[in-house]
Amino acid sequence: MHELGIVTYVAKSVSKIADENDIQKIAEVTLQIGEVSGIVGEYLIDCWNYFRKNYTVLTDATLQYETLSAVTYCEECGKEYETVQYGRICPNCGSEKTYLLTGNECMIKELKICEVSFT
Numbered sequence: 001m002h003e004l005g006i007v008t009y010v011a012k013s014v015s016k017i018a019d020e021n022d023i024q025k026i027a028e029v030t031l032q033i034g035e036v037s038g039i040v041g042e043y044l045i046d047c048w049n050y051f052r053k054n055y056t057v058l059t060d061a062t063l064q065y066e067t068l069s070a071v072t073y074c075e076e077c078g079k080e081y082e083t084v085q086y087g088r089i090c091p092n093c094g095s096e097k098t099y100l101l102t103g104n105e106c107m108i109k110e111l112k113i114c115e116v117s118f119t
């Protein structure tokens with residue numbers, strides 16, 4: 001499963017960051033997911049809610065995500081256009097010499113850390 005692989009990767013990366021920075025608990029993880037990455041945000045959160053129990057630092061961490069819109073570049077006319085709307089064919093010149101600039105990524109955008117209270 002695609003989403004589980006991503007969740008595993010994110011959980012490992014985040015717990016490593018937490019380790020290096022002496023963080024006890026993460027409150028929230030925000031990801032940026034490309035529009036055409038094929039990642040389903042809802043599945044990702046389901047996987048996360050199941051998987052986070054394996055990491056002490058993540059047990060209270062909720063997963064959020066933002067969608068990054070996909071942009072394609074045309075080599076023929078040098079213009080950029082929306083991938084989802086037009087696909088692989090440039091709407092300006094009709095060329096197929098295009099490639100994806102953004103929209104296929106999955107990145108960790110930010111982490112929120114739980115406030116530690118010593119009461």
Ligand SMILES: [Zn+2]
Nearest residue numbers: 074077090093
């Ligand atoms: Zn073009």
